Amino acid sequence: MKTFASILPLGLAGLAAAHPAVEARDRPTRTGKVNGQQVVSYVAKFDDVVNTGLAPGVPVRGITPLGPYDSLYYDNLGVINDGAALAGVKPFSKPNVLAYDIVAEGQGQQTIRADYDDSITDFFNFKSFYFGCVLSTQETADSAPLNCQVQIQGYRNQQQVASQVATFTTDGLASSMDKVTLNSGFSNVDQVTFDTQGLNALLAGVLLDNLAYDVHLKKGKTIS
Template structure:
């Protein structure tokens, strides 16, 4: 299975919240929200993200739901990140939530087909211990909205060293599905805090 790891880097940025940002429950802290909407896109996912909002997203690309006739629509704005690529390393942060969806791997061109999948989210602590949760995306048609993770799902994803995301399709293999994420809500932990 392909896995994606994302990491906190650098200092904390205080960013204004825009109308396109999702509203989170009162149980969540004020998060940095990575929605990828100000990142450049192309018809074929060739724009690798690298560092964005203090997180290192090595191996992930950005796609736009406005370039599609069908497919998984972004949770907010137009852009989403794709999780069908290589790994990277991390610093510590708390993960709170994200929006997600899956599609068949059609290079996210004009026609994308939403696909049922399970995304496994695994958080690793500095001690080597880990915690794991799964979410399932089950689209009902060719033009679907992403869904958000349930409130409190990641309540034990605190002070993480690394997070991996693995998208598995209905036949089990990650090569048969592309995982998509948007509006990642996280709080970076700076060294010395």
């Protein structure tokens, strides 16, 4: 199993960090078979990732990348508890969200991938997710919502096969997340990356929730 050093996103330091699961319990919402490969559907909410017990608003040293979760691997993306924030962006499902900011970006590319140690996933179809952005500040978790753009790119065998830009627009002091439905190019990918763009790229902390995707397992592999 690969291990990673902790990352220290200053802008998200006011949110309570969650300990990443070594390999989260698989919770498929639906299973089937296509071309002899088992297909497993997920909506990754991250709410079962164990929290440190700190309340939102209490500074912590940093966030550890999530690692393996629901049959995929999350690089340089951490899980934080945002369930009690009074301002900012409301999680689509409380209390946890996936998150990164400019400091986390400095640690490496924000990536979700099928290939990792002991993986039984061949490729996946990335269908949708919810997201929003907050002003990156070390002082408080209850940060102001911030308009932002995130570019999502899909890869297959190290070749880019899909790209889409998602735009978040604030709708108040406590904004709701926007849903992003991905185009058909994100089918049969083995890696997806996230990059913050636009005028607010250096200021934004990006929060992601309820990632919907189907994984195609390697032939002969199953999840009960």
